[in-house]
Amino acid sequence: MSALLLLALLAAPADTLVVGLTSDPVTLDPHRATDLVSAAVVSNVCEPLVRYRADGSRPEAALATSWATADSRTWTFTLRQGVRFHDGAPLDAAAVVANLDDLRKQRGFPGRAVRAGPFVVTITLDQPNAALLATLSQAFFAMQSPREIVRSPPRLVGTGPYRLESARPGRIELTANPQHWGGAPRLRRIVFRRLADQPSLEAALVAGDVDVTSAVGQDTVGRLRGRAGITLDSQTGLNIAFLCPNNERRPFDDRRVRQALVRAIDRRALVRDGLGGHGVPARNSLPPAMWGYAGRTKELGLDRAAARRLLAQAGYPDGFETTLMTVDAARPYLPSPLRLASLVRDDLAQVGVRAKLEQARSWKEYLDRATRGDYALALLGWQADTIDPNDFLSALLGSEAIGSTNRSRYRSPQMDALLKQGRQHADHRERAGLYRSAQELFQKDVPWMPLYHVSLFTAFRRTVHGLSVDSTGLLRYDKAWKQE
Numbered sequence: 001m002s003a004l005l006l007l008a009l010l011a012a013p014a015d016t017l018v019v020g021l022t023s024d025p026v027t028l029d030p031h032r033a034t035d036l037v038s039a040a041v042v043s044n045v046c047e048p049l050v051r052y053r054a055d056g057s058r059p060e061a062a063l064a065t066s067w068a069t070a071d072s073r074t075w076t077f078t079l080r081q082g083v084r085f086h087d088g089a090p091l092d093a094a095a096v097v098a099n100l101d102d103l104r105k106q107r108g109f110p111g112r113a114v115r116a117g118p119f120v121v122t123i124t125l126d127q128p129n130a131a132l133l134a135t136l137s138q139a140f141f142a143m144q145s146p147r148e149i150v151r152s153p154p155r156l157v158g159t160g161p162y163r164l165e166s167a168r169p170g171r172i173e174l175t176a177n178p179q180h181w182g183g184a185p186r187l188r189r190i191v192f193r194r195l196a197d198q199p200s201l202e203a204a205l206v207a208g209d210v211d212v213t214s215a216v217g218q219d220t221v222g223r224l225r226g227r228a229g230i231t232l233d234s235q236t237g238l239n240i241a242f243l244c245p246n247n248e249r250r251p252f253d254d255r256r257v258r259q260a261l262v263r264a265i266d267r268r269a270l271v272r273d274g275l276g277g278h279g280v281p282a283r284n285s286l287p288p289a290m291w292g293y294a295g296r297t298k299e300l301g302l303d304r305a306a307a308r309r310l311l312a313q314a315g316y317p318d319g320f321e322t323t324l325m326t327v328d329a330a331r332p333y334l335p336s337p338l339r340l341a342s343l344v345r346d347d348l349a350q351v352g353v354r355a356k357l358e359q360a361r362s363w364k365e366y367l368d369r370a371t372r373g374d375y376a377l378a379l380l381g382w383q384a385d386t387i388d389p390n391d392f393l394s395a396l397l398g399s400e401a402i403g404s405t406n407r408s409r410y411r412s413p414q415m416d417a418l419l420k421q422g423r424q425h426a427d428h429r430e431r432a433g434l435y436r437s438a439q440e441l442f443q444k445d446v447p448w449m450p451l452y453h454v455s456l457f458t459a460f461r462r463t464v465h466g467l468s469v470d471s472t473g474l475l476r477y478d479k480a481w482k483q484e
Helices: 003-010 036-042 093-107 132-136 198-207 218-224 255-264 267-274 304-313 337-349 363-372 389-397 413-424 428-445
Strands: 016-021 050-052 059-061 064-069 074-079 111-117 120-125 162-168 171-176 189-194 230-236 239-245 279-281 320-326 353-359 377-383 449-461
Touching: 016 036, 016 198, 050 132, 059 064, 074 093, 093 111, 093 120, 132 389, 198 218, 218 230, 218 449, 239 255, 255 304, 255 337, 255 353, 255 428, 255 449, 267 279, 267 337, 267 449, 320 337, 320 363, 337 353, 337 377, 363 377, 377 389, 389 413, 389 428, 413 428
Parallel strands: 016 189, 320 353, 320 377
Antiparallel strands: 050 059, 064 074, 074 120, 111 120, 162 171, 171 189, 230 449, 239 377, 239 449, 279 449
């Protein structure tokens, strides 16, 4: 038997798409998830009320066909009729109210919803929020069956083009929903398969055992580029990676120490040596491609002499010992986490901060510890859930997000006030000015150290067609198919 024939026999069937991962989702409950792998699975099963065009330019109808507000506080949504969840429950006003009530409990959704008609929902927010549509477009705000919301733990049941067939560690299978309101998908099955590591994932993609992956490590990019049978797409990511100190722990509760750390790291070398040049150094808390980015703020440049002076002023003339938590689980913004952790550790040592690497056993353990503040330093990152700066900045810097996505545990009434004002103003220019002020405050307080914005790569077999990428980088498979 020839090698080509053997590979053809081993490859996934034509009606099945295999998506390669290097870690499992933390949870399949969209209202409790915060990680990208969970979002990648959930977004194919559950759908939001609205979604944004792929270029992020404007919202489009999804489960809601229209919406209106006069003051950014009271919103009315008209729902798409004739839609059912995969378990047969109808998508109606009662189902949406139940979901928004659950989101208020699980994610602190700042509003209350009431039924205004069989397919009409009115949401009254605690405060005006011009970014509501962007928030509701997130995979984590998707609608799930009201029958599942009351269960613990809930099973993933949505209205999307695929339904959950099975889930176990290392493998999740979705099957097509032939009654989907947007039309039945062309693929019969989607399989999310976890591989042991980057080399295993690369080998599976080359062999045809995996059809597509967004978990492409920077070392893998050069080997895949130009390889026959594989397409490699790249985009500038709406993301950031950062060194995150626990602001509630000494000595990181001292702003001078945090200012010292940000001046100790050589970002350009980190991009060169840690990312293979596939990224740009970060100078602020937003990606440059996001509106509201403060491009005129002072660059947080490398200045180790200044770092040592700041440490001495804070009472640490000889530096100090600490730990840097890491994990061997690649993320889009941390493609080589152990290597990046070593590079950051070595930079900190140049100013007397002696950080011992402390490796978590899994991504779930790592994320759980970071969320509850059980660490000193950690490498973390964020991929934009929406194209609105509010969701980026509020998630990472708002005190109300401590215990969920604000893992630095940074608290600032001034920052909270700026973010609140940004949500309340409907005028785009006023909001952009407030977010620039928030970034200026960020550079003074330095709750975490921005490192870089990484280029994101998606690799797929050339037999795969019709893939689409949403405005935040999530892959959609509802229009995809396979053909030699």
